[in-house]
Amino acid sequence: MYRTKADFLQDWTKSSTGTLDVLRAVTDEALGQEIVPGHNSLGWIGWHVTTALGYFTNLLGFRLSSLKSLTQPSDAKAIADQYERYADEIAQAAEQFSDDYLLEEVDVHGAKQPRGAVLRMMIDHQTHHRGQMTVLLRQAGLTVPGVMGPTKEQMKA
Numbered sequence: 565m566y567r568t569k570a571d572f573l574q575d576w577t578k579s580s581t582g583t584l585d586v587l588r589a590v591t592d593e594a595l596g597q598e599i600v601p602g603h604n605s606l607g608w609i610g611w612h613v614t615t616a617l618g619y620f621t622n623l624l625g626f627r628l629s630s631l632k633s634l635t636q637p638s639d640a641k642a643i644a645d646q647y648e649r650y651a652d653e654i655a656q657a658a659e660q661f662s663d664d665y666l667l668e669e670v671d672v673h674g675a676k677q678p679r680g681a682v683l684r685m686m687i688d689h690q691t692h693h694r695g696q697m698t699v700l701l702r703q704a705g706l707t708v709p710g711v712m713g714p715t716k717e718q719m720k721a
Contacts, residue, residue, distance in 0.1 A: 565680040565681040565683075565684050566666050566680035566681075566683050566684060567601070567630065567666055567667065567680055568583050569658060569659075569661045569662065569663060569665075569666065569711070572658055572661070572680070572683050573580070573655065573658050575687060576651075576654065576655060576658065576683075576687065578653065579687045579691065580647075580651035580654070580655070580690075582709075582712070583627075583647065583651070583690050584644060584647060584648055584651065585607070585698075585709040585711060586608050586697050586698060586708075586709060586711060587640070587643060587644035587697075587702070587709060588644050588705055588709075589614075589701055589707060589708065589709050590640040590643070590644070590697070590701065590706070591704075591706060592639050592640050593704075594606050594640070594700070594706055594708075595607030595610075595638070595640055596705055597700045597701075597704040599696075599699065599700060604696075605700075606642070606697060606700040606701070606704065607643065608636060609693050609696055609697055609700070610640070610644075610647070610697065611636040611637070611643055612641055612693065612720060613689075613690050613694070613697075614646050614647040615634065616689060616690070617650045617651070617654065617686065618631075618650070620682060620685065620686035620689070621657070622653075623670055623671075623672055623682050624670060624679050624682055625670060625679075626657055627648075628635075628650050628653050628654070628708065629649065631646070637703070645666060651663060657683055661679075662671045665679060666679050667679070667680065667694070670682065674681065694711065698711070698712045
């Protein structure tokens, strides 16, 4: 849970940069990559991570800019570009947060949660899916960016 704006902004900058790096590694050809047939694809997960930011910010009481469509784009760049816009909007909104704002409770499906806890859930959610995406990138034969440290390929260089 975040208790200070500075702590959230520090983590958000690192987390959103890592997620954007993963999204930028996706190619149009790899959007359909699934771990096994019938499971979520790389494109679906990328779009889910992007659109879920709106879900979390709605819980916090603010809205991100509107999407042209909720339908997953058919090109990887459009997904990454939309994620980058939303990540920037969240960072800009967070500049206005007070530390007291982070402690205020909001309704999360009938339970009261501090806004700082909702922000932690948002980051945990994207970290979870970013991990799935790195596995799918590797399965698709693409380069996996070093988000939490160097990847095997980066260690060889």
